[in-house]
Amino acid sequence: MTRVTQRDQQAVSQFVERFGAILSDTGMARMPARILAALLTTDSGKLTSAEIADLLQISPAAVSGAVRYLTQVRIVSREREPGSRRDVYRMRDDVWYEATFRKDQMLGMIDEVLSEGVTALGTHTDAGARLDETREFFRFCHGELGSMIERWKAHREKWIADRES
Amino acid sequence: MTRVTQRDQQAVSQFVERFGAILSDTGMARMPARILAALLTTDSGKLTSAEIADLLQISPAAVSGAVRYLTQVRIVSREREPGSRRDVYRMRDDVWYEATFRKDQMLGMIDEVLSEGVTALGTHTDAGARLDETREFFRFCHGELGSMIERWKAHREKWIADRES
DNA sequence: CGCTTGTTTCACAACTTCGTGAAGTCCGTA
């Protein structure tokens, strides 16, 4: 291993920690965030449990718990090469789509709760009107998010085409 | 106080708790979230420390800490009626704008960190290319968020006009 | 079959966060 490679490894590791930290700042649990960051930095987008444990210096138990969460929310998929006992975790291509979709669901819940509030206060009160407008804001966001996904797909196509030229 | 009013109070209180809980699910600390929810349900959008403490059944110390946070992130403003020793906290009209703006800043930080990663890996590697695309996604979101604020302003005007007719 | 390797479950300990009570500070008022 050359010195240059060592420096690179260090830089990559530092990126994994920083990006993991940012993701956990946005609400994702710490371990899943770090694992996702680690997967992002692999060429294949795949990593075994042991590799994850080694890379992030965590116990197999921690890996187990975190990947269970990540598979549940469809951020990674679990695979196993035939004839092997090792699980391999693959980052799904549509992670950001999934993440956006999940935020969108949250907006739906906010809408529900705000509707309760509007009912409780009535739109004839100032507070009720404020709640009504707040709800409209979140409904607006909901609509925006939906169309944003479409726009991203288009933007991505164009961007990739530009990059290759 | 009539029975109907009592029921309303209960419904409002329930809304405050539910909406506070949702806000804290999205990352905001519990107390600030509850206080914001409480302010939303007042006609004037204003509340004194004592009122907040009473409404949410929390100590003055908890109020103090939470409103300090809320004023720092510009969600509420502190006022004091001349000749009074009571602080009054007012919900700012542009809370949702501020919240969106703050998310936007987060996107900027993500961009920075991802750029480090792209540098560390180089765009000629598969991982580097993936990071590059990820960064492009967040940059796209950044742009979308910016224009979304404008669109919301326009949408709001129209919505208010419609509501009044 | 039993061994080996890899994963999962579970109870525990460390850490962090959160809200409180009590003491402290500030400031207008008499």
Added chain:
DNA sequence: TACGGACTTCACGAAGTTGTGAAACAAGCG
């Protein structure tokens, strides 16, 4: 300038989270 009310600070205790080690479990392979 002394009083009183209101806000803030601080240290503590409670509660919830998080990651670990150890043991149980599963599955290929000799």
